[in-house]
Amino acid sequence: MDYANVMRSAVELGPAWIRGHGYLFKQMVNINMFVAQFGFCCVYFVFMADNLKQFFDQTSSIHISQAGWIALLLIPISALCTIRELKALAPLAAVANFVYIIAVVIVLADLFSDWQPLDSLPAFGAVENLPLFFGTVMFAFEGVAVVLPIENQMNEPIHFITPNGVLNTSCILVLLVYMTVGFFGFLRYGNDIKDTLTLNLPQTPFYQAIKVMFVLCILVSYPLQFYVPMERVEKWIKRKVVEAKQEPMIYAIRFGGVLLTCAMAQLIPHLALFISLVGSVAGTSLTLVFPPLIELLCSYSKQELTKWVWIRNIGLMAFAMVGFTTGTYASMVQIIEAFGKEDI
Numbered sequence: 001m002d003y004a005n006v007m008r009s010a011v012e013l014g015p016a017w018i019r020g021h022g023y024l025f026k027q028m029v030n031i032n033m034f035v036a037q038f039g040f041c042c043v044y045f046v047f048m049a050d051n052l053k054q055f056f057d058q059t060s061s062i063h064i065s066q067a068g069w070i071a072l073l074l075i076p077i078s079a080l081c082t083i084r085e086l087k088a089l090a091p092l093a094a095v096a097n098f099v100y101i102i103a104v105v106i107v108l109a110d111l112f113s114d115w116q117p118l119d120s121l122p123a124f125g126a127v128e129n130l131p132l133f134f135g136t137v138m139f140a141f142e143g144v145a146v147v148l149p150i151e152n153q154m155n156e157p158i159h160f161i162t163p164n165g166v167l168n169t170s171c172i173l174v175l176l177v178y179m180t181v182g183f184f185g186f187l188r189y190g191n192d193i194k195d196t197l198t199l200n201l202p203q204t205p206f207y208q209a210i211k212v213m214f215v216l217c218i219l220v221s222y223p224l225q226f227y228v229p230m231e232r233v234e235k236w237i238k239r240k241v242v243e244a245k246q247e248p249m250i251y252a253i254r255f256g257g258v259l260l261t262c263a264m265a266q267l268i269p270h271l272a273l274f275i276s277l278v279g280s281v282a283g284t285s286l287t288l289v290f291p292p293l294i295e296l297l298c299s300y301s302k303q304e305l306t307k308w309v310w311i312r313n314i315g316l317m318a319f320a321m322v323g324f325t326t327g328t329y330a331s332m333v334q335i336i337e338a339f340g341k342e343d344i
Contacts, residue, residue, distance in 0.1 A: 039278030139279030280327030
């Protein structure tokens with residue numbers, strides 16, 4: 001069962017007035033999931049293009065614009081997205097994780113090498129930037145839609161949800177990496193920190209090569225994020241289209257999806273703002289709206305709808321709506337201003 005069907009099942013367990021709307025809520029989850037996953041893929045395009053541009057600009061005579069790199073990346077990404085099974089992507093993901101660990105260790109070594117004095121850095125950022133921060137944090141939950149598909153394809157799914165299983169272990173490790181890199185990255189570079197920390201690395205061939213390592217990791221991660229919406233599309237095609245036309249249509253839609261994310265990346269090439277926009281628009285619903293709603297409905301069906309359950313989940317959803325509204329508005333304003341500065 002995927003995320004959308006979990007939502008549908010929860011609605012059908014709820015009060016009589018909502019039970020008949022399971023399909024509607026399922027499609028709401030699907031729409032948000034599509035927006036989120038395609039948004040993540042767009043961000044991947046921009047990240048890889050920014051790092052490749054800086055790498056070649058500083059280490060060779062090859063000078064290609066960011067838009068040019070985004071277009072060139074269309075070729076390897078399209079090839080990787082012809083892989084339709086998570087199990088087939090697993091070996092590539094394992095290698096990418098190994099490379100990622102090495103790259104992160106090297107980056108941490110640079111971050112620990114020199115710090116700015118603590119009293120020279122602000123303890124808090126500007127209040128007006130809080131909505132952008134909220135969107136960025138929501139973007140960090142980019143793996144939320146991949147959770148159930150991964151569990152479904154495991155040989156022993158029980159190992160996914162145990163206290164020391166795949167889900168908890170991976171979340172703790174990712175949290176530690178985010179906290180460490182974020183905190184010490186700010187200590188190292190202060191207010192001069194760029195949209196992605198890799199762009200701040202020293203201009204030596206060794207550290208420039210680290211950018212290529214991260215690009216390779218993200219290149220492999222792209223088809224993992226792309227898998228979630230494509231899985232839904234393939235299920236629909238297999239139900240609605242005659243068998244002889246299924247394969248050509250599946251691959252055509254896959255290429256069309258990659259092309260769409262490439263075009264969107266060309267349209268909004270500002271990495272930090274794109275991250276905040278995607279996180280605010282789609283990440284908020286997937287992480288802070290639908291899960292509390294599912295818990296409320298399931299608690300109702302089990303007659304465990306206590307006052308604390310109400311307070312906790314309604315509070316989360318109210319917080320999410322404030323974050324969604326302010327984060328989306330702030331991101332759009334900043335993006336419009338960024339384009340205005342470019343036109344001057």
